[in-house]
Amino acid sequence: MVQFKYRLIQALRQRANIFWGLFFPLLLATLFHVSFGGIMDTEHFETIKAALVTEESNETFEQALGGLDRNILDLRKMDPETAEKALADGSVAGIFYSGQTPRLTVAKNGTAETILSGILRQYNEYVRIASDLAVSDPDKIGTFFQYLQSDDTDYIQNVSLGGSSYDTITDYFFALIAMACFFGCYTGQALGEQSAANVSPLAARRAVSPETRLKSILTDLLVGFIIQFVSVLILLFYLNFALDVHVLAHPAQMLLITALGCLLGVSFGIFVGTLNAKAGTRVLLTTALSLFLCFLSGLMYGQMKQVIEDAAPIINRLNPAALISDAFYYLNVYEDTAAFASRAALLGIYSAGITAIAVILLRRNRYASI
């Protein structure tokens, strides 16, 4: 117990790690909230003008677009030439092309263009869900189509299959929570460095003591996990109660995913911490990999995950940050328990695997060089 107390004290006093694990996600959440505030506020929303060009008949898509709130989307059917002219002179923000695979053309980057892109993405997502439901849960497909045809499918204030409110901006917050979980790697790395005798003299001092290696590794893992889990809990409460981003609709499942994500982040950090490389290389590896995985999960570009899902879905299954945000998404938006469970299971497997590797590395009895 005394070792746990001191390891906890020591880890909590590492200000840089606490900043990255706790304060940076809080800061980023606040920045997201401020940045997306205008988009989320429907009362101050300017209607977006868009053109619809029918290349090939796709009634479902056209009905879905037509069903959107006209205060948000002013959609006009045009022929291709007129639509392109309208896009060029700025009288429409984008052109939807109806067909087997609907697509969107925009002339520039901006809020209106982002929203149009979000509409198309959401449509594609609905189609995918419908296809999945047709195979896995045909009973629910009726409810799903009812929902699509209902008046509740306006763009900003969506209602999930389970009834909880949701908007596309929440995606960014899901990716942010995934990042916060994964940033446990910083604390994990510091703990790992203090456990591998070939990495630091401190670890060598611990290794020559009679404390069993397994006990020392599990103590460190628990310390790292608790610090990161509490940090992410603070973030969840901040999002839910201070920023009014509803991420705690399913608290038990959210906590499960958060816990698995934190365990994965800390284990990964411990694994990197034990690598016999220069200190700078280890920090670089942790930072580069965690940010890259978060980028792929949509933290910097909201549609990244969808782009990957369309092109190479295996990457989303392998990327733990994408798994975490996916699990949140399926839980809060679609209440698709099967998809949620599969993401949770994958996360569990990855967490167990990385933890096992970290334990095996640290339990190595003797080193070739120190």
Add this chain to the structure above:
Amino acid sequence: MSEIIKISNLVKRYGDLVALDHLNLSVREGEIFGLLGPNGSGKTTAINCVLSLLKYDRGDISVFGKPMTPSSYDSKREIGVVFQNVAVFSQMSVYENIDYFCSLYVQDRALRKQYVDEAIEFTGLFDCRKKRPPQLSGGLLRRLNIACGIAHHPKLIFMDEPTVAVDPQSRFHILDGIRQMNRRGSTIVYTSHYMEEVEQICSRIAILDRGKCIALGTADELKGMIRTGETITIEGIVLDEEALSRIRSFENVFSVDYRDQVLTLKCSTGGNLTAILHTLESDGITFGRVFSEKPTLNDVFLEITGKNLRD
């Protein structure tokens, strides 16, 4: 006295480099055992092998009469280590550091508190027990490093160059502490590059070079192993070639160095000073200050390991 450490035929290679070459050593209970050697001679490697931190290619190591392995927790409980590099947590205070490392060995809370207080007093860290390592001077850090290694009252202590980069006061304090720990019953294995320290505190000394033990014995025994029995230095002396030739022919003198009016003679035995001075006076040669020195451990070290620079 029983053997507390026994190293037999130990071989450790780093690729093509042989760091320990069939090393044989034994440390007896109750002694302060000095381990000397040039940089890269294998001192630290030998200690790390004994502590089961390093893999080795061949050989046997036993500590307290039992084979030493990474899971020799009973043996480890009786061992203290003061590493060459300061190994403490910079985020924890002096007290917390010592208490943490002591807790790895001592579970009883009251006993641990007593040990930690003793270690703080022993290393003179009471006034800075609440400070964190970044707030300590180099000497205080070294003392903290020692306190963390010895607080649990180990029977066997490894000290790997514990006095590097500390001021004379701290060094005196540390050396005095080592003697006290030895009197208290601890066996100590001590490595250092400071010959006078080793000569001062060690009961037996081993000189390692290129992974082998090339000399072993008490300081006096080691001094007896080299050719130099006495070094005579005469300052302010003016000699011509004829006088130098006469001096070179003296019995027992095997090395004559004359430069800048300073004459240095190395003799194979002691007690040559009177005869040499008498001869110089007879020849009417005047001179200034005269010194006669018995060989030091430094002389022994340089003569045995050579004067060429090492990495």
